[in-house]
Amino acid sequence: MLLFYDRLKSLVVDSHKSFNQIERELGYPRNALANYRLGKEPSAKRLAEIADYFDVTTEYLLGKGDDYNYKKAQLLFEYLSQEKKQNLLNYIEARLDEVTRFEQERxxxxxxxxxxxxxxxxxxxxxxxxxxxxxxxxxxxxxxxxxxxxxxxxxxxxxxxxxxxxxxxxxxxxxxxxxxxxxxxxxxxxxxxxxxxxxxxxxxxxxxxxxxxxxxxxxxxxxxxxxxxx
The missing domain is CATH 2.10.109 (Umud Fragment, subunit A)
Structure with missing residues (x-):
């Protein structure tokens, strides 16, 4: 089972931000998040705040669930430029149309x-x-x-x-x-x-x-x- 810090580190990397930047945005002291690498877990209040910040469940942060792929995809999508976002959406739409034609084919x-x-x-x-x-x-x-x-x-x-x-x-x-x-x-x-x-x-x-x-x-x-x- 993944530890809290493993999940936290993965979320930080996917957000393309640093621990210090996220700590500032959450109003936490410096290294408040980074120090969880020592194996400690946050209080219930802080756990809920971190989960809300990354838009994941507390169960996911504690390594009790894996429902995160959708969020990771969303983070990656938001990181794209507007042009690349549109190109990706056009590609997805074309693929969906192709699948629909295939399914309807006789x-x-x-x-x-x-x-x-x-x-x-x-x-x-x-x-x-x-x-x-x-x-x-x-x-x-x-x-x-x-x-x-x-x-x-x-x-x-x-x-x-x-x-x-x-x-x-x-x-x-x-x-x-x-x-x-x-x-x-x-x-x-x-x-x-x-x-x-x-x-x-x-x-x-x-x-x-x-x-x-x-x-x-x-x-x-x-x-x-x-x-x-x-």
């Missing part, structure tokens, strides 16, 4: 389509569809994107027509091209592939521990079409 994604056939089966349908998707909404990692067409995956879930399902595979296909992945708690889904092509997606409502051990992938996230793709 990227082109190729999606596989599954068409609902019965209560728990979705059949693969060849598709060259490309979706414009918000970059900031993309998962960090995924292997394939499925677009669900028509009804819900199960009656309890509202219609998922047009929703995108991002899936990350965790290992190679099992059992002659069958991929299992977790959809929700105690629910599995299976993908059947042939020659590296997905044939169908089947929903399985189960809490079978043995089936869970076969998982070779997981749904990274489901994006609702009406919320994301509008």
């Amino acid at each position: 990227v082109s994604l190729n999606v596989e389509q599954f068409v609902h056939k019965d209560a728990d089966t979705w059949v693969f349908q060849p598709s060259d569809k490309i979706v414009r998707f918000p970059r900031q909404e993309l998962p960090d990692d995924y292997d394939v994107i499925f677009e669900l067409v028509n009804e819900a995956l199960q009656p309890a879930i509202p219609s998922m027509n047009g929703d995108l399902v991002f899936i990350k595979f965790t290992e190679k296909p099992l059992k002659e091209g069958i991929l299992s992945f977790s959809l929700e708690a105690n629910q599995l889904a299976k993908l059947v592939t042939n020659d590296d092509r997905v044939l169908y997606l089947s929903y399985l409502g189960t809490d079978d521990a043995e089936a869970s051990e076969e998982l070779s992938g997981k749904v990274v996230k489901v994006y609702r079409s009406q919320e994301v793709l509008s």
Whole structure:
């Protein structure tokens, strides 16, 4: 833990003033602040005065907190000339605009389509569809994107027509091209592939521990079409 003098010295250096100058401004005797290097701590009254002078908390001065970075940045900013201040503000504004444009940018994604056939089966349908998707909404990692067409995956879930399902595979296909992945708690889904092509997606409502051990992938996230793709 930093001692009071360590924090005080850091604040004095950042202020670009001397100990003597600050002592005069606070109305303290000469070396009143510098003598804290001997390891003593100030009285509660003087501690509050010093904290108020540097616009920090007493906890920070006593080494019990680290909420000072914002104040250090403010001190450095105030030390700049007016021209440099404006140049810095212009740079920050340009960077913020760049980040905003990046977050709002949409990227082109190729999606596989599954068409609902019965209560728990979705059949693969060849598709060259490309979706414009918000970059900031993309998962960090995924292997394939499925677009669900028509009804819900199960009656309890509202219609998922047009929703995108991002899936990350965790290992190679099992059992002659069958991929299992977790959809929700105690629910599995299976993908059947042939020659590296997905044939169908089947929903399985189960809490079978043995089936869970076969998982070779997981749904990274489901994006609702009406919320994301509008």
